[in-house]
Amino acid sequence: MPDFPITRVRAAFPALQDGYVFFDNAAGAQSPALVLDAVADHLLHRNVQRGGRYRQSQEVDEAIARARTSVALLVNARHDNEISFGMNATSFMRLISIAIGQSLGARREIIVTDLDHEANIAVWLALEREGAKIVWWHFRDDGRLHPEDLEKLLSPRTRIVACTLASNAIGSILDIAEVSKRAHAAGAEVFVDAVHFGPHGTMDVQEFDCDYLVCSGYKIFSPHMGFLWGRLESLNALPTFREEFVPDTAPAKLEIGTYIYENVAGMDAAVRYLEELGRSINPAAASRRAALVTSTEAIRGYEAQLSRAMLQALSHAQATVYGIVDDQNIPLRTPTLCFNLPGISPARVTEQLAAQNLSVRDGHMYSPRLMKRLGLAPESGAVRASLVHYNTLEEVERFGSLLADIKRA
Ligand SMILES: Cc1ncc(COP(=O)(O)O)c(C=O)c1O
Known part of the structure; x- marks a missing residue:
């Protein structure tokens, strides 16, 4: 190597x-400078709203589309529209949890962990008001969550397992593919907080086989912003708040109002920074x-x-x-x-x-x-x-x- x-x-x-x-x-x-330059370039040349018929506005639409492709590649999404942009990870956690809370049905149990950042606990605890029952998955004394411990927590009543990919406090990494295997066998979904892991290794939602994953771009070398990945069919099925003229499909149904376009351009550049680093190590990288x-x-x-x-x-x-x-x-x-x-x-x-x-x-x-x-x-x-x-x-x-x-x- x-x-x-x-x-x-x-x-x-x-x-x-x-x-x-x-x-x-x-x-x-x-x-990196590449990111700072992208943000400055955006503000200098196209600091306008999306969706206009003039050049600068169309360039904003193009910049967001480019960033969607880049972030889709970063997490290995199946489709660019599985990526939504927003202010931070917590607001996406809240948005998805509210939607899940409104569609609990017979599956009312939500598994949360004591290894997580409080954001990925509190948004689910708030659903107790909607009749959700919280089930705790505890980490062991070795500082790790062990997927086999899920067996006794999962049941036909489990709606979702909300867990972290890596602990922001002590750094332990969780085997999400194992979590997904067990949760899906019980008919439950998996919501992953990848905020801490994001800058540290390979993210692959297809290998993780999870259903939702959130990240903060600002942990992955971009300015302050957040993004959500979700399976297209899961996102499209969720009830979300939107104005009447917003289509009920991802990503539009998850991107409420205006967000920080220049920082999304920065996130695109952060992915390109990582790519350039990869090409400097292996110039023959095929894609x-x-x-x-x-x-x-x-x-x-x-x-x-x-x-x-x-x-x-x-x-x-x-x-x-x-x-x-x-x-x-x-x-x-x-x-x-x-x-x-x-x-x-x-x-x-x-x-x-x-x-x-x-x-x-x-x-x-x-x-x-x-x-x-x-x-x-x-x-x-x-x-x-x-x-x-x-x-x-x-x-x-x-x-x-x-x-x-x-x-x-
Ligand atoms: C693991 C983890 N989850 C969630 C968050 C909250 O992210 P955000 O600030 O993007 O809402 C953080 C922030 O430090 C974090 O480390």
């Missing part, structure tokens, strides 16, 4: 040029999707090195690390590590690192139930360092030596 082109990667991101260390990427990643898979697989391989180095640095600092720590299970995690240093509050660790130009985050990571399961008070929680493919082993080394300084002080 060729070396990961880290120098080329870092050169693509203007925000990385001043030496600041970004280890808070699970809250949003930096954008856009093949180039994307080359890049996301290379990212996974490189990020495993980052995870190993981070675990080593944290072990030297005698930190308690939550979730997957054993070497052979590194492929089951992203380089997102929650930890605590003995006798030092998470807030103090974060402040000290910030003072040295290194960003991490402390608190419950919007997963307070997960924090409670780990025996942590959600108010203080843990420190989270979340890396992506533009971070380096040298930055990890710096992080390790700063932790040693904090412990000494």
Whole structure:
């Protein structure tokens, strides 16, 4: 396997040029120049509404269509119309959950997990008012959800399983294909929160065989925006709010009002950035999707090195690390590590690192139930360092030596 082109990667991101260390990427990643240029170009040349008969408006329609094709390739959708654009992931979770709540029928049970971001729990809990019954799928002490544990939770009453592809707090990855196999055998659907996993590996909705999947573009190197993928037949069957003149078909029925077109143009460019990275690794990639898979697989391989180095640095600092720590299970995690240093509050660790130009985050990571399961008070929680493919082993080394300084002080 060729070396990961880290120098080329870092050169693509203007925000990385001043030496600041970004280890808070699970809250949003930096954008490459290609993305920034696409946003600026959109605002400069076609900052107008869609659907007009003049050139600039038609260019907006074309830009959105191009972005739909790119994002469809990113997740391996069967059809571009399976992709909808919007403000963020949470609003799509809410939109789909309301539609599911209005069509519960005899299947009234919804399975949610305590590994998830609260967004993908709260939107489903809100359906209890509609008569839904919530069934909890708990992660095991190894910090992972095990699909076989679903067997005793699924029943002919299950409407949907709502679960995360990877934990935004502790990085554990879930085998969605296994979840879908079991859920579909019980006649239930699967709703996947891919927000955290998005920048870390290959997304393939056909292989996952899920029914809905949401992402935040701003975690995948675009500006702030979100997108939804859904099976066309499932989306078209859902009752959604729309004005009378909006067709009852995807994507129009899911894209309510005006959204941030320039950021959608940025998302298109983020996909092209990943594609170009893939082509730099394998110039013979036979298609856009093949180039994307080359890049996301290379990212996974490189990020495993980052995870190993981070675990080593944290072990030297005698930190308690939550979730997957054993070497052979590194492929089951992203380089997102929650930890605590003995006798030092998470807030103090974060402040000290910030003072040295290194960003991490402390608190419950919007997963307070997960924090409670780990025996942590959600108010203080843990420190989270979340890396992506533009971070380096040298930055990890710096992080390790700063932790040693904090412990000494
Ligand atoms: C796993 C996960 N789900 C959902 C969200 C919410 O996403 P958004 O801010 O796009 O609504 C986040 C944000 O950090 C997340 O990490």
